[in-house]
Amino acid sequence: MADQWTCPYCNRPCTIGGNDVRTMSGYNSISQEYGYYISTVTVIVCPNPDCRQHAIPLRIQKTNEQGRLYGKTLYSWNLMPESEAKPFPAYIPKALLEDYREACLTKKLSPKASATLSRRCLQGMIRDFWSIKKNKLVDAINDLQHKVDTTTWDAIDSVRKVGNIGAHLEKDVNLMIEVDPEEASLLIWLIETLLTDWYINRYEKEKRMKQLVEVAEQKTNQKKEIPRATSGENQ
Ligand SMILES: [Zn+2]
Numbered sequence: 001m002a003d004q005w006t007c008p009y010c011n012r013p014c015t016i017g018g019n020d021v022r023t024m025s026g027y028n029s030i031s032q033e034y035g036y037y038i039s040t041v042t043v044i045v046c047p048n049p050d051c052r053q054h055a056i057p058l059r060i061q062k063t064n065e066q067g068r069l070y071g072k073t074l075y076s077w078n079l080m081p082e083s084e085a086k087p088f089p090a091y092i093p094k095a096l097l098e099d100y101r102e103a104c105l106t107k108k109l110s111p112k113a114s115a116t117l118s119r120r121c122l123q124g125m126i127r128d129f130w131s132i133k134k135n136k137l138v139d140a141i142n143d144l145q146h147k148v149d150t151t152t153w154d155a156i157d158s159v160r161k162v163g164n165i166g167a168h169l170e171k172d173v174n175l176m177i178e179v180d181p182e183e184a185s186l187l188i189w190l191i192e193t194l195l196t197d198w199y200i201n202r203y204e205k206e207k208r209m210k211q212l213v214e215v216a217e218q219k220t221n222q223k224k225e226i227p228r229a230t231s232g233e234n235q
Helices: 094-105 111-130 137-144 150-160 163-167 181-234
Strands: 003-006 013-016 021-031 035-045 054-063 075-080
Touching: 094 111, 094 181, 111 137, 111 163, 111 181, 137 150, 150 163, 150 181, 163 181
Parallel strands: none
Antiparallel strands: 003 013, 021 035, 035 054, 054 075
């Protein structure tokens, strides 16, 4: 059966099925008291010919005596890739991508380590992209208000209003703060949105503008060449 799936390596939405997906299940009971469990390991090979990476999720669920599933998934892990970090292009500064990837990797194990990395990444982005060199993140965000569009500013502002992130924004970005996993996820989401809206959009826009200039130059050259060719024929 074919399913829709987005590859965690190349980020391309694809239809998977057939030889690209294999599922291995193990079903057993702990005891009569604790009941039956089923573990499922799925191996998915990305159908994109330029990628072909392996994604391997593992899931543990409860079943009844007949092996029929009930209730929701008890535990799930991504064996491969370990991190839920999305792929971002290499023209984004390496230090920012490292902080972002480590924030994703530590999200479940240590939301406070993850949030600390995300805050540092956010400050690094504001410093690099907008050349705002304020020591406190809250001051940097305030300076940003008149540089970005209202929607972006509202998104950043709403994240900073959330619980402990907001309460500790004034402090040094390297200071560990207590946050819950949802707050850590919200910060990661903000980083992903800004990496796309700032770095990728700027790159794509510059690429399109360069193409436009090239096309315009070609047209100008063609115009210049036409009379020359005509005069050549007349000689
Ligand atoms: Zn892929």
